[in-house]
Amino acid sequence: MSNVILFNLTTVLFGVASALYLVALYANNEKISAFGSWVCILAAVVSTAALGVRWYESYQMGIGRIPVTNLYESLVFFAWSVNLFYLVVEKKYGSRTFGAFVMPIAFATMLFAVYNDSSIQPLVPALQSYWLHAHVITCFVGYAGFAVSAGAAVMYLLKARQEASHVSEGVVGLLPACKTLDDLVYRTIIWGFPFLTAGIITGAAWANYAWGTYWSWDPKETWSLIVWLVYAAFLHARITRGWHGKRAAVLSIAGFLATVMCYLGVNLVLSGLHSYGGG
Amino acid sequence: MADEKRTLPPIDRVWNFFISVKLAIITLIILSVTSIIGTIIEQNQPPEKYHQIYEDWAFALMDRLTLFDMYHSWWFLLLLVLFTVNLSCCTLDRFPKMWKVVRNPRTKLDENLEKTLSLADRWKKKGTLQDWTAKYSAALSSSFAKPMVTDEGNEVHLYAETGVASRFGVYVTHLSIIIIFIGAILGNVFGFKGFVNIPEGEAVAEVPVRGGDQTQDLGFSIRCNAFSLETYPSGQPKAYKSDLSVIEGGREVLRKTIVVNDPLQYKGIWFYQSSYGQAGGATAQVAVARKDGTPMGSLALAANEDVRVDGYGIVRGVNYDQDLQGNGPALQVVVEKPGQPAASFWLYQGRPDLDRQRNDSLVFSFGGLASKMYTGLQVAKDPGVNIVWLGCALMTIGIIMAFFLSHQRVWVRLSPAQDGRVEVVLAGSASRNRLAFEKRFEKIQTGVKAAGQ
Numbered sequence: 001m002s003n004v005i006l007f008n009l010t011t012v013l014f015g016v017a018s019a020l021y022l023v024a025l026y027a028n029n030e031k032i033s034a035f036g037s038w039v040c041i042l043a044a045v046v047s048t049a050a051l052g053v054r055w056y057e058s059y060q061m062g063i064g065r066i067p068v069t070n071l072y073e074s075l076v077f078f079a080w081s082v083n084l085f086y087l088v089v090e091k092k093y094g095s096r097t098f099g100a101f102v103m104p105i106a107f108a109t110m111l112f113a114v115y116n117d118s119s120i121q122p123l124v125p126a127l128q129s130y131w132l133h134a135h136v137i138t139c140f141v142g143y144a145g146f147a148v149s150a151g152a153a154v155m156y157l158l159k160a161r162q163e164a165s166h167v168s169e170g171v172v173g174l175l176p177a178c179k180t181l182d183d184l185v186y187r188t189i190i191w192g193f194p195f196l197t198a199g200i201i202t203g204a205a206w207a208n209y210a211w212g213t214y215w216s217w218d219p220k221e222t223w224s225l226i227v228w229l230v231y232a233a234f235l236h237a238r239i240t241r242g243w244h245g246k247r248a249a250v251l252s253i254a255g256f257l258a259t260v261m262c263y264l265g266v267n268l269v270l271s272g273l274h275s276y277g278g279g
Numbered sequence: 280m281a282d283e284k285r286t287l288p289p290i291d292r293v294w295n296f297f298i299s300v301k302l303a304i305i306t307l308i309i310l311s312v313t314s315i316i317g318t319i320i321e322q323n324q325p326p327e328k329y330h331q332i333y334e335d336w337a338f339a340l341m342d343r344l345t346l347f348d349m350y351h352s353w354w355f356l357l358l359l360v361l362f363t364v365n366l367s368c369c370t371l372d373r374f375p376k377m378w379k380v381v382r383n384p385r386t387k388l389d390e391n392l393e394k395t396l397s398l399a400d401r402w403k404k405k406g407t408l409q410d411w412t413a414k415y416s417a418a419l420s421s422s423f424a425k426p427m428v429t430d431e432g433n434e435v436h437l438y439a440e441t442g443v444a445s446r447f448g449v450y451v452t453h454l455s456i457i458i459i460f461i462g463a464i465l466g467n468v469f470g471f472k473g474f475v476n477i478p479e480g481e482a483v484a485e486v487p488v489r490g491g492d493q494t495q496d497l498g499f500s501i502r503c504n505a506f507s508l509e510t511y512p513s514g515q516p517k518a519y520k521s522d523l524s525v526i527e528g529g530r531e532v533l534r535k536t537i538v539v540n541d542p543l544q545y546k547g548i549w550f551y552q553s554s555y556g557q558a559g560g561a562t563a564q565v566a567v568a569r570k571d572g573t574p575m576g577s578l579a580l581a582a583n584e585d586v587r588v589d590g591y592g593i594v595r596g597v598n599y600d601q602d603l604q605g606n607g608p609a610l611q612v613v614v615e616k617p618g619q620p621a622a623s624f625w626l627y628q629g630r631p632d633l634d635r636q637r638n639d640s641l642v643f644s645f646g647g648l649a650s651k652m653y654t655g656l657q658v659a660k661d662p663g664v665n666i667v668w669l670g671c672a673l674m675t676i677g678i679i680m681a682f683f684l685s686h687q688r689v690w691v692r693l694s695p696a697q698d699g700r701v702e703v704v705l706a707g708s709a710s711r712n713r714l715a716f717e718k719r720f721e722k723i724q725t726g727v728k729a730a731g732q
């Protein structure tokens with residue numbers, strides 16, 4: 001299938017971009033990281049085309065549907081969102097060092113996707129709903145925001161340790177200032193949170209239309225609520241109690257771990273315990 | 280400080296406990312951590328299943344803590360109540376203050392205020408106060424927002440603002456959570472959830488309620504006229520449909536074919552396509568004709584059940600073979616006529632004329648097996664659901680207001696300087712996204728300074 005070839009190419013491009021950003025960081029070379037940015041843009045074009053082709057191919061197979069309905073597709077869509085989210089941040093903050101911390105997330109996601117079944121399967125009746133489109137897209141944009149935030153939080157923790165010891169050499173010295181990183185941790189959550197909220201609401205609307213209950217405490221729903229509560233705690237700690245810096249960074253990382261659990265863990269870990277789950 | 284705290288009357292101390300954001304953060308974290316339990320321990324399973332997994336003592340302890348239905352346990356509900364009380368108190372405590380600030384904005388740029396504003400600029404102009412007031416008012420109107428003018432004789436203050444709505448975002452969001460809870464409670468108290476299987480051609484007027492032994496009277500009946508299943512070439516189900524009728528007072532009042540994701544609704548009760556299956560055993564379809572070929576109709580033979588054919592005898596289907604001696608599907612039939620020994624013979628689906636060889640008064644031909652299906656319907660009445668959706672809509676709006684709007688304020692103070700000119704101070708502040716406001720402030724600066732040039 002040509003879409004899978006394009007996705008494999010995307011994986012390679014993400015790998016190349018990650019490598020370029022990391023090398024640029026070590027070599028302190030702006031040219032290499034600028035090249036990395038171009039690779040990211042190319043990857044964005046290729047992966048967008050891949051999604052479109054996959055959509056088109058599903059129509060040709062007579063099961064036309066949006067390409068975000070199984071694990072493989074959700075992984076590539078997540079990587080696609082992370083890449084795009086990252087490019088926006090890069091443009092806005094005018095710094096390319098973030099790439100070394102964010103692009104590996106997109107690359108790892110694609111590597112993981114490659115090991116999953118990439119065939120286009122028909123949709124079971126419950127998934128044939130417009131709510132599904134809105135639900136998956138909003139959730140994944142939210143997740144992408146949290147991923148970028150966690151990347152920035154890791155950078156923050158590295159940088160803060162170094163600033164505390166008053167040395168500014170080596171790779172860490174090249175990271176943006178603590179203040180910028182701290183701001184980025186917060187701002188990406190400001191974007192991720194409304195999208196996750198919309199994701200949970202559209203999920204509830206869909207469940208209500210398909211099964212007559214908008215909330216049934218199933219593990220996926222519950223984990224999305226957990227993620228939401230963690231970021232709500234983050235926002236309140238930040239706004240009303242002035243949690244900045246280290247504590248905010250730790251909370252952002254905790255939130256992203258919960259996000260990963262919600263997204264993958266529920267299917268991969270908990271499905272060993274329960275009969276539900278699956279792709 | 281500490282003394283002051285200790286001397287507070289108890290009621291104030293309780294209030295201060297409930298309005299604290301620290302409590303909110305702790306509650307949010309506890310809620311999220313405890314919620315994990317129910318995703319690890321499978322909920323609402325029969326006790327035998329838990330006994331297989333857990334030791335007796337562990338089972339007893341977990342049962343005691345209601346961990347097998349933890350989202351409805353007293354302690355989880357208590358946490359939710361604590362969260363709601365905290366949210367309500369905190370919001371009630373802050374709203375009036377915010378309202379006052381919004382209703383009575385600081386329209387004058389006095390020195391105290393000026394000190395707190397990081398964005399400020401000052402310059403001097405020749406001319407009169409009145410003249411510059413008019414010019415700067417117009418400039419502010421075009422570059423930002425129409426200002427309010429406070430003329431104090433020797434000093435004139437201009438004040439303009441945009442995005443006041445952002446101050447309300449928090450309250451809309453918090454209120455929306457309470458509205459969602461109200462909707463959920465209404466749904467639980469006044470609604471019900473049930474599940475029912477209806478065989479094709481049959482109707483039901485009451486449904487068993489989930490999680491109990493009761494049934495719920497619908498007040499009308501619902502009939503499944505037909506059920507159909509569409510599959511992908513791989514055999515996976517693609518769509519399943521039920522043709523349903525609502526019957527009230529003996530009349531059909533509504534008819535709709537439902538599929539998954541497209542339910543039927545009547546009088547606030549929703550019917551969702553949920554599952555399907557075979558209702559009872561299959562029946563064999565047997566066409567009957569006279570010897571001369573005149574069709575007489577058809578019989579539906581359930582396994583081993585007698586069917587009487589008037590003026591002929593009793594017909595019974597006793598056996599079915601999918602591929603009898605390589606000749607395809609076949610049905611074994613027994614015919615009992617009064618006063619005669621029972622006759623038994625096979626009818627081949629692929630050879631409808633073969634039965635003529637028996638040279639009987641009636642000729643049978645087997646048309647294949649048909650199975651009656653039932654449709655599985657999820658039935659729900661939830662009078663709170665629209666309130667929940669209202670809450671969700673408000674939450675979305677509230678979060679957007681809080682995060683993406685910014686209350687931006689700009690002040691101008693005009694006063695006579697010692698040298699006879701007019702001294703102008705321009706200052707501004709924004710409730711969020713200060714970087715973006717800095718850029719906007721520069722534009723306002725340029726716009727105002729250009730006035731009267």
Ligand code: HEM
Nearest residue numbers: 232236239240298299300303362365366369449452678681
């Ligand atoms: C999960 C539930 C909650 C959500 C989704 C939520 C949402 C929000 C949002 C969107 C804001 C605005 C943030 C901003 O201006 O950047 C906010 C602020 C705030 N929230 Fe909540 N909130 C929740 C629970 C609570 C609770 C339980 C309390 C109880 C004390 C609380 C107290 C506050 C306070 C004091 C503010 C700051 C208001 C201000 O800026 O003046 N929140 N909340």
